[in-house]
Amino acid sequence: MTVRSRLHRVIGLCFLVPAISGCSDSFLAGKLHYVENEALTKDVKGRSSLVGKPRLQEKVRKALADIFGEDPQRIRVPEAMGGLLNSGGAYLGNYQVQDGVVKHSANEDPVTKQFTRYAGGYGIYRRQCLHCHGVSGAGDGPTAPFLYPYPRDYRKGLFKFTSTPNGARPSKEDLKRTVRNGLNGTSMPAFHSLLSDFEIDQVVDYVIFLSIRGETELALIDEGAISDETDINALSPETAAEIADGVIRRWIADQSKVVNPTIARTESTRESILRGRELFLGKTPEKLECSGCHGLLARGDGKSFVPQDVFNQVVFGGNPSERQQRIDALSPEMKDLWGQKLDDWGNPLRPANLNRGKDTVYKGGRRPIDIYWRIAKGITGAQMPAHYPTIDEKKVWDLVNFVLALPFEPELLGESPHPGGPEVPPGVSGTPPVAAR
Amino acid sequence: MRYWSVVFALAAIFSVGAFVYAPLSGDWWLPNPSGDMHHSVSSFGREIDSLFVIILVITGVVFIGTQVVLVWEAYRFADRVDDAGRPVRQARYFHGSQRLEVIWTIIPAAILVFIALYQMGTWANIKFRSAAPKVQPTAEVTARQFQWIFRYPGPDRKLYTPDDLYTVNDFHFVKDRMTLINLRSSDVIHSFFLPHMRIKQDAVPGMIIPVWFDSDTAGHFELVCAELCGWGHYKMRGNVTVHASDEEFAKWQADLLAEQNRSQLSMATDNQGR
Numbered sequence: 001m002t003v004r005s006r007l008h009r010v011i012g013l014c015f016l017v018p019a020i021s022g023c024s025d026s027f028l029a030g031k032l033h034y035v036e037n038e039a040l041t042k043d044v045k046g047r048s049s050l051v052g053k054p055r056l057q058e059k060v061r062k063a064l065a066d067i068f069g070e071d072p073q074r075i076r077v078p079e080a081m082g083g084l085l086n087s088g089g090a091y092l093g094n095y096q097v098q099d100g101v102v103k104h105s106a107n108e109d110p111v112t113k114q115f116t117r118y119a120g121g122y123g124i125y126r127r128q129c130l131h132c133h134g135v136s137g138a139g140d141g142p143t144a145p146f147l148y149p150y151p152r153d154y155r156k157g158l159f160k161f162t163s164t165p166n167g168a169r170p171s172k173e174d175l176k177r178t179v180r181n182g183l184n185g186t187s188m189p190a191f192h193s194l195l196s197d198f199e200i201d202q203v204v205d206y207v208i209f210l211s212i213r214g215e216t217e218l219a220l221i222d223e224g225a226i227s228d229e230t231d232i233n234a235l236s237p238e239t240a241a242e243i244a245d246g247v248i249r250r251w252i253a254d255q256s257k258v259v260n261p262t263i264a265r266t267e268s269t270r271e272s273i274l275r276g277r278e279l280f281l282g283k284t285p286e287k288l289e290c291s292g293c294h295g296l297l298a299r300g301d302g303k304s305f306v307p308q309d310v311f312n313q314v315v316f317g318g319n320p321s322e323r324q325q326r327i328d329a330l331s332p333e334m335k336d337l338w339g340q341k342l343d344d345w346g347n348p349l350r351p352a353n354l355n356r357g358k359d360t361v362y363k364g365g366r367r368p369i370d371i372y373w374r375i376a377k378g379i380t381g382a383q384m385p386a387h388y389p390t391i392d393e394k395k396v397w398d399l400v401n402f403v404l405a406l407p408f409e410p411e412l413l414g415e416s417p418h419p420g421g422p423e424v425p426p427g428v429s430g431t432p433p434v435a436a437r
Numbered sequence: 438m439r440y441w442s443v444v445f446a447l448a449a450i451f452s453v454g455a456f457v458y459a460p461l462s463g464d465w466w467l468p469n470p471s472g473d474m475h476h477s478v479s480s481f482g483r484e485i486d487s488l489f490v491i492i493l494v495i496t497g498v499v500f501i502g503t504q505v506v507l508v509w510e511a512y513r514f515a516d517r518v519d520d521a522g523r524p525v526r527q528a529r530y531f532h533g534s535q536r537l538e539v540i541w542t543i544i545p546a547a548i549l550v551f552i553a554l555y556q557m558g559t560w561a562n563i564k565f566r567s568a569a570p571k572v573q574p575t576a577e578v579t580a581r582q583f584q585w586i587f588r589y590p591g592p593d594r595k596l597y598t599p600d601d602l603y604t605v606n607d608f609h610f611v612k613d614r615m616t617l618i619n620l621r622s623s624d625v626i627h628s629f630f631l632p633h634m635r636i637k638q639d640a641v642p643g644m645i646i647p648v649w650f651d652s653d654t655a656g657h658f659e660l661v662c663a664e665l666c667g668w669g670h671y672k673m674r675g676n677v678t679v680h681a682s683d684e685e686f687a688k689w690q691a692d693l694l695a696e697q698n699r700s701q702l703s704m705a706t707d708n709q710g711r
Contacts (some may be wrong), residue, residue: 011452128672131669143669165703181605182605184605187582187583189583190605190606192605193606193607193676194674228654259702260701264700264701358596358597368698368699369700397700404599408598427622
């Protein structure tokens, strides 16, 4: 009898387990909580924090929950954000309730008066992005420590490869392009074969939502840091709403700042490439000196940055959690230089190696317009500055032509029969002039 | 206890049914073009499928034989006791049988040798570098956590020149044309798997591995990574497009080249919904 009942259980389990585990998306409904910004409760070097201000900490938490929802499954979309999002927020999350009313949200069935819930951006984000970018977009997912470079922390509202001016918020198109095509040379994959355009729209909405939420959180902490813990009016709901509105307004305003070159690309002739070379080497009156960072051979080893071997030793030379000890062991000058060459997220920077031959990587895209954006308006959060209008647009195009030609003609730098000589005659390398494209 | 043999028999019958059905099913077998369940789209695919079927038949025959013996023995001798309540046929220990050992070593060895010899031609055609088609590589494929990066020769038909074309997770080639790619990896071991074409090849860091295949059907297929290469392994999924003609392929290349040479935003916005 015992044997028989055990047999029943085994057979029953064989049917039940696959049925339960295989046929539902219910895992998407599990509990998930935003990760707090550590400046809320901890001393963070170089940042304002709310250490020792428990009442203000609580106010920040409450303000965030009121404005953006308690957790990723109960998202609230501030009304001002609606116009910013690709779908007006319709597919942002499972719930979008504000003041007890569903707004910019799931469609209402005219008969049942029920709102349809969509997994939306939150569901896609949870499947595809969370393991690197983390629950609240802090770039702290479980995979993050194993990646180089680290995944982006959205909470500053800063994204490196944009079409908007240096430091400005990205356009929706920039974020879509990044999700669709990935970032070459990093672990950000291209999602165009995994997600439809519609899904990419949804996940970009969610990234914008997380970014605005994170920026608001930082701004509230900054506001709280200069407020008095005992002041009952500090960080009032009205102040918090104003801060959030300010963040949203900035995103909306930056959407219209997309930079489009005003003149067409200069034809990529030998003359243009050589003019670009002069600009790169700082031999023109503008004294650009790209080579100061990118190196005389454009190998990413300019003297303004720590030497490559020191960088490799610190970043890759052992347990990532012991990186600070390796930095501390550097000479005082080197340590000082190291501290100066961090990006806005505190990660060490390396100028791009533009001369890796056929393996040259352009992280922000290799179209002329992508390179134009990198040179003309720099890289947000990194130390690549904007060069337009410091130099005129034609010169930016000369540099673009040079940067695109260099991997195929390394003799343009250093290895030419006339090193350093500005008048390298056309065709000296034995290669034909780069065809106009 | 003897009715356990019925459970074993049912399990065996189910298994035999499954492996008889598998090659006939578009869902249980490797993917086939829709509407044609016996057909792989590539010439190697058909050879590999026939090898699979041969192995399935051999293992099937052995399986059926062993299951029949197992079920019969279990049914025949279980629970049989004499009047005194002792088993009619008592289990008895013996220290091995050389004859049995020889038989059950020689038979599988012979089967393995047969399969090894039988598949050699196919393997040589698909994997030996000396069999690589003498054609220009269609693309260089670099695997990286977690994507496939493709680099095609541009209009000058040469790789590593300024007009090269680049895509990520998007592979294109032409129907009825033996296609050669050079496979690389920039980090860990990945595996380039075209399930519809039955092509699977590891991408090993530091090596450039030629891989060749064809397709007799134009359309859209799938590329995946078949080696667990890290947490984002499942994201290494790409689209494969087999073009019906060289002209169609050239048109796709021209469009890609135009996109890649884009230098004004007014153009960029045209294509943003793609």
